[in-house]
Amino acid sequence: MKIVIDGMGGDNAPYSVVEGACMAVNEYGVDIIITGDEKIIKEELNKYDCDKSKIEVVHTTEVITNEEKPVTAIRRKTDSSMVVALKMVKDKKADVVISAGSTGALLSGGVFIIKRIKGISRPCICAGMPTMEGGFTLISDTGANVDCNKQNLVDFARMTDIYAKKVLGIDNPRVALGNIGTEDGKGNALVKEVFDELKGMDGINFIGNMETREILNGVCDIVICDGFIGNIIVKTMEGSVLSLFKKLKEVMTASTKSKIGALLMKGELKKLKELLDYSSYGGAPFLGVDGGVIKAHGSSNAVAIKNAINQGIKFYNGNVLEEIRNFGGLDEQ
Amino acid sequence: MKIVIDGMGGDNAPYSVVEGACMAVNEYGVDIIITGDEKIIKEELNKYDCDKSKIEVVHTTEVITNEEKPVTAIRRKTDSSMVVALKMVKDKKADVVISAGSTGALLSGGVFIIKRIKGISRPCICAGMPTMEGGFTLISDTGANVDCNKQNLVDFARMTDIYAKKVLGIDNPRVALGNIGTEDGKGNALVKEVFDELKGMDGINFIGNMETREILNGVCDIVICDGFIGNIIVKTMEGSVLSLFKKLKEVMTASTKSKIGALLMKGELKKLKELLDYSSYGGAPFLGVDGGVIKAHGSSNAVAIKNAINQGIKFYNGNVLEEIRNFGGLDEQ
Numbered sequence: 001m002k003i004v005i006d007g008m009g010g011d012n013a014p015y016s017v018v019e020g021a022c023m024a025v026n027e028y029g030v031d032i033i034i035t036g037d038e039k040i041i042k043e044e045l046n047k048y049d050c051d052k053s054k055i056e057v058v059h060t061t062e063v064i065t066n067e068e069k070p071v072t073a074i075r076r077k078t079d080s081s082m083v084v085a086l087k088m089v090k091d092k093k094a095d096v097v098i099s100a101g102s103t104g105a106l107l108s109g110g111v112f113i114i115k116r117i118k119g120i121s122r123p124c125i126c127a128g129m130p131t132m133e134g135g136f137t138l139i140s141d142t143g144a145n146v147d148c149n150k151q152n153l154v155d156f157a158r159m160t161d162i163y164a165k166k167v168l169g170i171d172n173p174r175v176a177l178g179n180i181g182t183e184d185g186k187g188n189a190l191v192k193e194v195f196d197e198l199k200g201m202d203g204i205n206f207i208g209n210m211e212t213r214e215i216l217n218g219v220c221d222i223v224i225c226d227g228f229i230g231n232i233i234v235k236t237m238e239g240s241v242l243s244l245f246k247k248l249k250e251v252m253t254a255s256t257k258s259k260i261g262a263l264l265m266k267g268e269l270k271k272l273k274e275l276l277d278y279s280s281y282g283g284a285p286f287l288g289v290d291g292g293v294i295k296a297h298g299s300s301n302a303v304a305i306k307n308a309i310n311q312g313i314k315f316y317n318g319n320v321l322e323e324i325r326n327f328g329g330l331d332e333q
Numbered sequence: 334m335k336i337v338i339d340g341m342g343g344d345n346a347p348y349s350v351v352e353g354a355c356m357a358v359n360e361y362g363v364d365i366i367i368t369g370d371e372k373i374i375k376e377e378l379n380k381y382d383c384d385k386s387k388i389e390v391v392h393t394t395e396v397i398t399n400e401e402k403p404v405t406a407i408r409r410k411t412d413s414s415m416v417v418a419l420k421m422v423k424d425k426k427a428d429v430v431i432s433a434g435s436t437g438a439l440l441s442g443g444v445f446i447i448k449r450i451k452g453i454s455r456p457c458i459c460a461g462m463p464t465m466e467g468g469f470t471l472i473s474d475t476g477a478n479v480d481c482n483k484q485n486l487v488d489f490a491r492m493t494d495i496y497a498k499k500v501l502g503i504d505n506p507r508v509a510l511g512n513i514g515t516e517d518g519k520g521n522a523l524v525k526e527v528f529d530e531l532k533g534m535d536g537i538n539f540i541g542n543m544e545t546r547e548i549l550n551g552v553c554d555i556v557i558c559d560g561f562i563g564n565i566i567v568k569t570m571e572g573s574v575l576s577l578f579k580k581l582k583e584v585m586t587a588s589t590k591s592k593i594g595a596l597l598m599k600g601e602l603k604k605l606k607e608l609l610d611y612s613s614y615g616g617a618p619f620l621g622v623d624g625g626v627i628k629a630h631g632s633s634n635a636v637a638i639k640n641a642i643n644q645g646i647k648f649y650n651g652n653v654l655e656e657i658r659n660f661g662g663l664d665e666q
Contacts, residue, residue: 132576132577132579132580143513146513146520146521146522147521147522178565180476180479180560180561180564180565180568187479187561188479188480188559188561189479189480191561211568211572212565212568212569212572213568213569213571213572213573213575214572215569215572216572216573216576216577217572217576226521227513228513228520228521228524228562229561229562229565231513232511232513232545232562232565232566232569233565233569235513235544235545235546236545236546236548236565236566236569236570236573237569237573238546239544239545239546239547239548239549239550240546240549240569240570240573240574240577241573241577242546243465243549243550244465244549244573244574244577244609246465247465247605248581248605251598251601251602251604251605252598252601254601255601257597257598258597258598258600258601260594260597261593261594261595261596261597261598262594262598263594264590264591264593264594264597265584265585265590265591265594265595265598267591268584268585268587268588268591269584271584272580272581272584276577
């Protein structure tokens with residue numbers, strides 16, 4: 001198996017990408033292709049000690065930025081590090097593509113270049129939210145599909161369930177429907193329809209409706225929702241945690257007394273902050289396209305890149321694509 | 334003007350209701366009607382010192398609980414403290430009704446008993462979320478309408494804008510559209526349609542799309558969204574803050590060192606917790622029905638009830654209903 005990384009994507013590219021790739025070669029013995037500016041990438045590679053025969057650099061001349069319109073960028077910048085990486089998966093030269101670059105462009109590229117798996121109504125970008133217990137909860141879609149129908153959400157449930165089992169190693173993932181109340185019959189028209197479908201679905205451990213206030217407490221493994229709601233959940237949670245930590249910092253420096261108090265609690269608070277650091281929870285898989293696509297955080301450091309590569313390895317070894325193709329084929333019949 | 338309070342609604346009823354009513358009489362000199370069990374309420378009234386001629390008790394024999402189906406409860410329990418209070422507003426015997434009881438029943442009662450204002454497509458329950466700066470942001474609908482169309486959201490914008498001006502005294506409220514990105518053109522189909530409407534609307538200070546992660550930072554006065562999204566936002570934020578405080582408590586007692594640290598910071602942390610206490614921010618007005626309806630928190634203490642009464646007074650003095658009727662009438666033409 002081979003993993004291709006968009007060498008120029010992300011805030012710290014290509015530096016963290018190259019460093020993370022070297023770490024992954026040492027740790028997992030995986031074969032890696034890095035796309036991007038050959039000169040800079042090779043210079044960076046020289047800084048690290050690993051089996052360089054495992055890393056191939058493919059030179060590209062263009063870079064897609066976050067400011068560009070995703071679809072236009074993917075169509076026009078055919079020699080960009082991202083498009084070339086996506087094409088390698090399309091052409092079976094690599095099994096999984098990882099990028100810390102523009103999310104929009106990666107999703108568009110996933111659909112336009114790699115293409116949807118037959119029978120899957122819509123692919124979804126599924127991200128893990130840290131919980132207070134140290135684990136995390138998957139949000140089925142965090143922005144790929146802002147307008148969904150019943151079938152889309154049902155497909156998200158199947159795909160995230162497979163991912164949780166095969167990549168995260170969760171035996172019997174607890175699948176919940178993101179809602180505004182826990183009782184049956186709660187929610188808007190779409191959510192009510194989806195509830196009935198999930199309830200009757202074989203092979204899924206559907207535990208019912210869940211209020212989003214519970215997510216941080218780790219009461220389920222997967223929350224099913226459309227990309228608009230998912231994005232609202234992730235950003236509201238992230239914003240609340242960040243704002244609260246910012247305010248805590250103010251509180252801690254408000255008086256000499258509290259400054260001393262803060263100093264005494266420093267170690268514990270740091271642990272808590274790390275626990276809730278969204279960027280350390282690996283990348284988000286784009287499920288439903290016919291190849292492995294993992295979006296790493298834009299601010300990924302080398303360890304985050306290494307973790308995303310490990311995720312890619314598990315994605316391949318877990319046979320996730322084949323599993324998704326199988327049920328996609330079922331729906332098609 | 335007269336305010337009627339559902340004497341039996343809420344976790345601390347009728348005790349906090351009676352105490353809060355007495356406080357309000359002393360502080361604002363307002364006339365109040367309390368519906369509920371006359372014997373208990375009068376006993377409670379005897380405990381407090383205020384001009385008792387300002388408080389009328391209307392005996393009722395039934396109570397609506399949170400467990401009952403709202404519409405059924407409102408239709409069947411015609412001698413409940415809530416239904417009798419709502420009817421008083423309908424019959425112009427009171428101007429504003431306040432209840433800390435079942436939200437669902439109060440909203441159903443608002444629509445079925447008091448009725449919608451002509452020209453308003455849907456009433457909304459608009460709640461204030463505390464911000465880190467000590468103020469709060471209004472969420473246009475936090476659950477009354479889980480499926481909305483463009484006109485509903487446009488009406489919410491008009492009504493919350495009036496409320497912010499007339500009751501909260503905000504000169505030129507910053508109205509934002511709750512969305513998953515700040516750029517124009519972001520969002521799902523509904524939100525995109527609403528964006529265009531709000532942009533072209535006279536008399537509204539529309540500042541564009543807003544990511545929900547910013548709400549706690551107080552970047553706008555009003556967030557326009559449907560009741561499903563609004564409920565998700567409120568509960569996610571509330572859940573995040575509660576979970577984080579719970580975890581902080583654990584962190585603080587993790588070691589002797591951190592226990593001492595926590596002790597030194599206790600005062601500051603308490604202030605922060607109070608700042609973010611959702612229950613202290615008064616009640617949520619139900620805008621768009623033809624009478625004042627304010628939902629107080631279920632856990633309201635006497636001060637929260639007193640604050641909700643003050644809100645009711647401002648609602649009446651600010652001529653909110655007349656203002657909403659006026660633009661409702663405009664749409665109707």
